[in-house]
Amino acid sequence: MFKVLSSRKSTPASSSSSSLPPSNTGSPAPSSDATTTTVGDTTEGAKPAELLIEAARRNNVDLLLDLLGISDDGPARPGSAEIINTAKDSLGNSPLHLAAINGSDDCLDILLDVEGVEVDPINRMEGNTPLHCAVLYAEQEPEHAIAIVEMLIDAGSDPRIRNKLKDKPIDLVLPTNAELRKILQGAEMAAMMGSYAADQDEGQDVEDSGSESD
Secondary structure (H helix, E strand, O other), rough: EEEEEEOOOOOHHHOOOOHOOOOOOOOOOOOOOEEEEOOOOOOOOOOHHHHHHHHHHOOHHHHHHHHHHOOOOOOOOOOHHHHHHOOOOOOOOOOOHHHHHHHOHHHHHHOOOOOOOOOOOOOOOOOHHHHHHHHHHOOOOHHHHHHHHHHHHOOOOOOOOOOOOOOOOOHHHHHHOHHHHHHHHHHHHHHHHHHHHHHHHHHHHHHHHHHHHH
């Protein structure tokens, strides 16, 4: 996925790195709602997890690539998945949640491409996954949100997960967005078929093991 989107040279105006505290100048940490979780070594300025949260929120690709040590389409540096999986803002949102909430498709693509990243983290307030957040983002930008939803589904997000209100992502789709509903219905069906096939394979393995023991 990363090779497709990384060719983009520009990011939205809000993602300009000039609005963020550089990691080596001793500047104050980002906004007050940034994560207080300490992940990895502390830089002279903001912690890596704090900068990761800001990069995802603002779709700041350059900052994200620098934090993960990615260059020339190479892999992220060791330990990157742990940082991504444990970084949280004050509401319990992971970088994936924030990328989905803010339509940061370029950063989300990079994050999902890091080996070991959890694609269905649950946030603290609503119990939403990033897929729930992407569906909610569709209320603002329907077409853009569809691309983000498809990106998450392709990465393995489970559309059957319910939040604290017992809502699946499809339950949050606006009645007017028939295309998004169709995509999620298809994803749910594929997930159920995949689970059924896995159960069948497991049952066959047990049966074969029993036959061999005889």
